[in-house]
Structures are given as C-alpha cells and as structure tokens.
Amino acid sequence: MSIDTLQRFLLDDLDIRGAVVRLGPVWQEITARRHYPAPANALLGEMCATALFIADALKHPGRITFQLRGDGPVSLLVVDCDERLNLRAMAHAVADTAPAPMPELLGGGQLLLSLDVPNMRQPWQSVVPMQGDNIAEVFEHYLGLSEQLPSRLFLAASPEGAAGLFLQKLPNADARDADGWNRITGLAATVTADELLALPADELLTRLFHEETVRVFDARKVLHDCPEDWDKVRTMLRSLGRQEVEAVLREHGEVLIRDDLANRDYRFDAAAVEALFSEAPPTLH
Incomplete structure (x- = not known):
C-alpha cells in the first residue's frame, strides 16, 4: 500500500x-x-x-x-x-x-x-x-x-x-x-x-x-485536487462593486482573497482591479 x-x-x-x-x-x-x-x-x-x-x-x-x-x-x-x-x-x-x-x-x-x-x-x-x-x-x-x-x-x-x-x-x-x-x-x-x-x-x-x-x-x-478558480473569485469581487474593492486596494495595496479550504490565495494589484471592472463580465445563458 x-x-x-x-x-x-x-x-x-x-x-x-x-x-x-x-x-x-x-x-x-x-x-x-x-x-x-x-x-x-x-x-x-x-x-x-x-x-x-x-x-x-x-x-x-x-x-x-x-x-x-x-x-x-x-x-x-x-x-x-x-x-x-x-x-x-x-x-x-x-x-x-x-x-x-x-x-x-x-x-x-x-x-x-x-x-x-x-x-x-x-x-x-x-x-x-x-x-x-x-x-x-x-x-x-x-x-x-x-x-x-x-x-x-x-x-x-x-x-x-x-x-x-x-x-x-x-x-x-x-x-x-x-x-x-x-x-x-x-x-x-x-x-x-x-x-x-x-x-x-x-x-x-x-x-x-x-x-x-x-x-x-x-x-x-486520496487526492488534494483544488485547482484555481479565478473566474469564481472575479465574479465575487464584481458583486461587491468597484467602490468597495478599490477601497480595500487603497488601504492594503492589494486585494487578497483567501480560500482556506483549498489553501490558496488570490491576489489583485491595481492593474488587475482596473482590468476586473473594465472588461465585460461573462454572459449568463
């Protein structure tokens, strides 16, 4: 075994x-x-x-x-x-x-x-x-x-x-x-x-x-298969709204999303935040 x-x-x-x-x-x-x-x-x-x-x-x-x-x-x-x-x-x-x-x-x-x-x-x-x-x-x-x-x-x-x-x-x-x-x-x-x-x-x-x-x-x-899911995190941040996300960015210099169960961090700098709200969100069918 x-x-x-x-x-x-x-x-x-x-x-x-x-x-x-x-x-x-x-x-x-x-x-x-x-x-x-x-x-x-x-x-x-x-x-x-x-x-x-x-x-x-x-x-x-x-x-x-x-x-x-x-x-x-x-x-x-x-x-x-x-x-x-x-x-x-x-x-x-x-x-x-x-x-x-x-x-x-x-x-x-x-x-x-x-x-x-x-x-x-x-x-x-x-x-x-x-x-x-x-x-x-x-x-x-x-x-x-x-x-x-x-x-x-x-x-x-x-x-x-x-x-x-x-x-x-x-x-x-x-x-x-x-x-x-x-x-x-x-x-x-x-x-x-x-x-x-x-x-x-x-x-x-x-x-x-x-x-x-x-x-x-x-x-x-036994597996520990926890792939990155950037789309899910981006959707969550968009739901918070640009004003709130940019407030976190100004305070901390980055936006950090921690997925504790998957033991993974998602980090967004100023350029990533700008791109997040500039690009069109995915269309739901």
Whole structure:
C-alpha cells in the first residue's frame, strides 16, 4: 500500500469490517504554509483520516463536510471530502496554543455535518453534541448514532503524515463469534502511533491480527485536487462593486482573497482591479 491511500479490509470469519488510511504528501499539501500550532495540526490530521473513512461510504457523487466548533484556543476544525476521496481541510487556532486535552483545546462545542449531493435542493445538515475526550471518541459517538453499528477508531498525526485504523462491527458478528469484537478491538488497541504512520496496510493488519483471516481490498487513492478558480473569485469581487474593492486596494495595496479550504490565495494589484471592472463580465445563458 502506498501513501495517500485508503484500503478496506474484512475479517471474514468474524463479520467485522475496517479500513486503513495513510497520508503523506496530501497531508503536507493541506498544511503547507499554514503554520498551525502543533496541537491544532494533530487534531486536524486525525480528523482528516476519520473523514476519509466516512466519505469512502458515499455511493453517489457528493461532498461531506465535518466541522468541530468550540470556544477554546482551537476554535474551528473543518474537513471536506467528496466521493473521489478528494480531501480539503482547515483550522482556526490561537498561534501559541499549548498542548492540552482535546476538550480544553476545543472548549464546549458541537460537531456539524453537511452532506451536499447534486440532486438535493439544499445540503442536508445535522448537529451532534461533541462527546468524547479525543477525535476518535467524538466520531465513534457520531457513528454509533448515525449508523447504529459499534465502531472504533485509532488515529495518529505528525507534521509529515496522518493515519488511522477503522473497525466496525456488522450485525451478524456476535452470531459468528461472541467474543470476536472484543478480541479484535483489544488487539487493535495495542497499535502505536508510529505503526499507524509508518506501516503499509498489509503489514499493519498482519501484525495486529496474525491469527485471523483478513481479506484486503484494492487501495483507493486520496487526492488534494483544488485547482484555481479565478473566474469564481472575479465574479465575487464584481458583486461587491468597484467602490468597495478599490477601497480595500487603497488601504492594503492589494486585494487578497483567501480560500482556506483549498489553501490558496488570490491576489489583485491595481492593474488587475482596473482590468476586473473594465472588461465585460461573462454572459449568463
């Protein structure tokens, strides 16, 4: 298994399914030039791995967005992923945020979910109380409510990568082996952060479940494909009006539009602003 992939697996004899995610270059692109404090970076990386497990279940084109909002020094974590596993993410955090337990970092908050698919008139949204002492527990609680299937998450993140192991108990698991779920989750709980971040899926699963029959499926590639969209930004600036845009230009010497999720800046100098309002806007048909 290469890096920047999600790979599903099934414990055939136990009716337990799961997946392994390992991120490297994609994670580094997401965090490039952002300089998040280490505690926020770690939370965001763990949330990225978790969102991929959930987005992998999307059967039709669509985009799922998770937001953790609170009143602590890490006030916002957003992860956005579509059915192709095209991942975007961002955080808002106080620059000198010190290491602390997650509830202290986020403060009292909520988990917001938004699902946007082409045939829906508007995105479906849900708000879930944030319950748990870490990202894994928050999403285990969410999955228990939404899918009504016991789930476990084991997550890790560093400046170089993010990774996770996901397990879910299927309805017939107890009939197949009454102790199977407890045995497998106990074995999974021995995994270390270094193992999650470094080991390919097949090696990780063999190390953890060497006495079980594990069927591993083809890996899916994770993307960070966020092309520039200058037309969209120009249309937005035109909607603000020339007077307001030129006022920003006079104050700052340029007009800067920041796309946080895509980790991209759009800059307009005086010549670009003049061209923006001199050229005819595109005709809508």
